[in-house]
Amino acid sequence: MTELFAERYPEQARLVRAALLTSFVALGVGALFGLLQALHRTDVLRIVESPTYYTVLTGHGVFLVVTFTIYFLVGLYQWAVTDSLDRGPVNPRITWVWYGLMTVGTVLTAITILAGFLDDPPEVLGSELSADVLFTFYAPLQGNPLFYVGLAVFVVGTWIAGADWFRTWWAWKGDNPGERIPLPTFMVLTTMIMWYLSSIGVAVAILAFLLPWSLGIVDSVNPSLTRTLFWYFGHAFVYFWLLPAYMLWYIVLPKLSGGRLFSDPLARVVFILFVVLSTPTGIHHQYLDPGIAEGFKFIVMTNTMFLLLPSLLTAFTVVASMEHGARQRGGEGTFGWLRTLPWRDPAFTGMALAGLVFAFGGFTGIVNAGMNINYLVHNSVWIPGHIHTQVGTAVALTFMAGGYWLVPQLTGNRLVGRQAALFQVVLWFVGIVFMTNSMYRAGLDGVPRRSAEPQYAFDYDISLGSMAELDAQLALGGVLLFISTILFLGIMALTWRNDGTEPVVDGRIPPALSGPEDAPRVIDDLRVWTALAVVLIVLAYTLPLVAVASRGGLFGPDITPLPVAVDYWLPVLADLVGASIG
Amino acid sequence: MGESELRRETGGDEPGLPREIGHDEFDPTGTLALITLYFLVLVAMWLFTYFIEFVDNDPTPMLLT
Amino acid sequence: MNIHAYERLWVAGSMVLIVGFIATITYGAVGLGITMVDDGEEPLAPDEIDEDERFGEPRVEEVGDDEYEVYVVSATFFFQPDPIEIPAESEVTFYVTSRDVIHSFTVVGTNTNTMVIPGEVSAMTVEFDEPGEYGIVCNEYCGAGHHDMEGELIVLDPEEFEERQEENDDDVDAIEVFDHRTATAGNGELP
Known part of the structure; x- marks a missing residue:
């Protein structure tokens, strides 16, 4: 029998292909925007x-860290659930519903962003059609209402995708009582629990505050609260x-190395730690915000530091799995x-290099997590340095490398240009x-991020080298990355059209050296970890949110008085937490 | 038993490998060496970044008396 | 659970790292006395800035022996006052608020760096050891002219600062009151 995913699950392969195609289109546009920025910033x-x-800059952020990454995620996760449970979704139409919703949302948001290029954007829903608000859209910067509507619709699409995967798993569980959750599906489900718990925050920010405000239904917002x-x-x-x-490092990389995953139980522990610790750490992005007590910042700092543990464990397990392959x-x-x-x-090689870059970027993440040292790096170009080593390489390069392995199985075609891909x-x-060498070093010398012209009346005091050299490195890096992206997209396009060939890869995943039977059963009890995550979130966020809401008022500094805010906020929070468990 | 599990059980290892190493006979000594190096590099970079780059980048908001 | 001995060793090493990082930060806070921008200041609504005793007139003020306070208002796309002149070897507290969107107040090449959020006041106490000139930038995107938002911080020798103060006191009548309303006009980012 055939091992090819495309032949075993033609309908699922079609959806995964559609998701990856959308992802890669976004990658192309985002990369072009990145090139423009690298050349513009450096003059x-x-x-x-x-x-x-x-x-x-808004397009670069949204198309890459929202569209490119999340479409790849839903494609990969659809593959992972289908392949590891060996069954399609209960209702394939639902699968296309979430893909459709995500796409409608993406198109709406993309239109509002791209309309910013027009000399005279049209009026839509009472305001100019544009959204130059970056992907963080901090109020009181305001985008067109459609920008927020698009994001909300997109997020709802991802929620339905998660529900779809849970439903597939429940159906599988009914047929396979008492079996351990296959590791890829375990990873999908835990990721989605984390996503449900955290995306409530942005959903509330958009639906309760930013969207009504952009439509003129409410007059103002509390910028600290939405932030x-x-x-x-x-x-x-x-x-x-x-x-x-x-997931690709744990599931695919050991196989590519010629070995087996070193430890399945530890992989599960790592994903659980992300469920539990990812959300009660967010305030570390606000270390330099006024209006938030130092004590809250310190608590969040310790949570954030413990979030190093799953990544440090991953470093060991993944390298040991590669070593197992090398020894064999x-x-x-x-x-x-x-x-x-x-x-x-x-x-x-793509995944291994991505892992190497991640190991270094992890260090810069530790610096970002350190509370008082944030004065040194906050909003300097060090931060995009960190972002580009982590999501821009650890994630993006792993996705591209994963594409070289996965796309032949999804299309039934042989990868074109293996040498070119290398x-x-x-x-x-x-x-x-x-690029990141330049960003990190310039950041330490105080060069700001997010600036079209970081050339000011004063001169930077560059401790090593010169500003001209740093600029040259940034521009060169940007050009090389753009060429690399184009090459990747070209190889993908040719592979997609390489009909009548047979792929050389196969989709078999060897079992782990230490399998799930070595892990206690409680590890697979997702309710326990969800409950623990909720408790930590309530502990870390109740007081800061109440404080921020009561200081500035729910809807702005001079509209809602203090007692109303507290009375209003606690039940709202309780409802949200309740909804997230249920 | 699902097909994918069957595949996994029968096709666990890459064909044509010189040898097959099971769980009990594998000690990741190379990984231990690499990760020890990583530990030392992290400590050194942290001390440099905190005590040289950060502390020397004064003035820093402080409690002054 | 069946965890390899080396992996257990690495878990222990990881915990040492994590605790070590937290300990370093704690040392910075307790040992070196580094304070975070926090909730110590009362909220201040942007439309109350003009009537506010401190921010109504952005300025440098001597509040004690070798103690100064600087009241800074940031707005698209400038800081007030500009330039800011302070003496070296004195305790200087910057209080910064925003008239419109989120900005930052960042003295380039130093750790004097804070977010500036409308409705809130950021406070930072620092001491410059040497005279010198620094650029101040806004490092949070604040609209189409974000990259034009900069100011100047001039740290003067304490004696020179005294002399400048006396000169300024003489022609205090000549100080022009800055009209922020004309200066913010044309900013397309605000609703």
């Missing part, structure tokens, strides 16, 4: 006017990008085994080293 080439830079709600969601959001990459391939010595890994395989992943690595 190498300024094609757009500087105010339009922020339209480009705090955004970051309630925002840090778990970064793990929403990361966990699909983790005949590797010897303390470090000599590294040479026997399949470095000619673009899927392997070149592409290495080029990405080189590009990101140049």
Whole structure:
């Protein structure tokens, strides 16, 4: 019988292909915008006017960290659930419903962003059709209502996707009573629990405050409150990008190395730790915010530091799995085994380089997590340095490498240009080293992020090298990354159309060295971990949210008086928490 | 038993590998060495970033008397 | 659970790292006395800024022996006062608020860096050891002219600062009152 996913589940393969296609289109547009920024910021080439830079920046953020990453996630997770449970969804129409909703939302939001390029944008729903608000959309910056509507519809689409996967699992459980949840499905379900718990924050920010405000239904908002709600969601959001990459590292990378996953139980523990700790850490993005007590910031700092644990555990388990492959391939010595890994395989090399970059980016994340040291790096270009090593490489390069492995199985076609693909992943690595080296160093010297023209009346005091050299590295890195993206998209397009060929990869996933039977059963009891996560969120967020809401008022600094805010807020919070468990 | 599990049980290992190493005979010594290096690098970079880059980037908001 | 001995060792090493990082930050707070921008200031609504005793007239004020307070208002796309002149070797507290959107007040090349949120007041107490000139930037995107938002901080030798103060006191009548309403006009970002 065939092992090809495309032949076993043609309908599912079609959906996964559609999701990846949308993801890759967003990657292309986002990468083009990234190139424009790299050249504009460094004053190498300024094609757009500087105010339009922020339209480009909004598009770069939204298309890459929302569209590219999440479409890849839903595609990968649809594959993972179907393959590991060996069954399709209960109702395939629902699957297309969530894909459709996500796409409607994406199109609405994209229109509002891209309309920012028009000289004279039309009036829609009472305000100008544009949304130069960046992907953080901090009020009182205001986008067109359709921007918020699009985001909300998109998020609802992802919620239904999660429900769809839970439903498939429940059906499987009915047929397989007492069986352990297969690891890929376990990863999908835990990721989605984290997503449900955290995306409530952004949903409330949009539906209760920003959307009514942009429609003129309410006069003002409390900028601290919407910002705090955004970051309630925002840090778990970064793990929403990361966990699909983790899935590829745990499930696919050991196989590509020629070995087996070292420990299935620890992989489960890692995902549980993300469910529990991802959300009660968001305030670390607000270390330098006024109006939030230092005590809250300190509590969040300790939570954030403990969030290092799952990533440090992952480093060990994934490297040990690679070493197992290398030893089976005949590797010897303390470090000599590294040479026997399949470095000619673009899927392997891409993921391995992504992991290497992640190990360094992890360090910069520790700096960001450190409360008082945040004065040094907050909103300097160090932060996009961190973002580009983590989501821009650990995640993006892993997705691209995963694409080289997965797309042939989804299309039934052989990968075109294996050598070119190898070149592409290495080029990405080189590009990101140049770009982020510049960003990290410039950030430490105080160069700000998010600025179209970071050339001011004063001169930066550059501790090592010169500003010209840092700019050159950033621009060069941006160009290399753009070329790498185009190469990737070209290889994907040719593979997609490479009909009449047979893929050389197969989809078999070898069992873990230490399997799920080594893990206590409570690990698979998702209710326990959800409840624990809720408790931690309530502990970490109740007081800060009440404080922020009562200081400024629910709807702005001078509208809602203090007692009303507290009375109003607690039941709302309780309802939300209740809804998230139920 | 589902098909995927069957596949997994029968096709667990890559064909054509020189040897097959089970759980009990595998000690990831190379991983231990790499991760120890990583530990030391993290400590060194942290101390440098905190005590040189950060503390020397004064003035810093402080309790002054 | 069946966890390999090396992996147990790594879990222990990871905990050492985590506790070590938390300990370093705690040392910075308790040992070095680094304070975070926090909720110590009363909220201040943007439309109350003009009547406010501190921010109605953005300025540098001497409040004690070698103690100064600086009341800064940020708005799209400028800081007031600008330039800010302070003496070296004195305790200087910056109080910063925003008239419109979220900004930052960031003295480039130092750890004097805070978010500025409308409705809130950020406070930071610092001491510059040496005279010098610094750029101040807004590092949070605040609209189409964000990259034009900068100011200047001039740290003067304490004696020179005294002299400048006396000169200023002489021609206090000549100070022009800055009209923020004309300055913010044309900002397309606000509703």
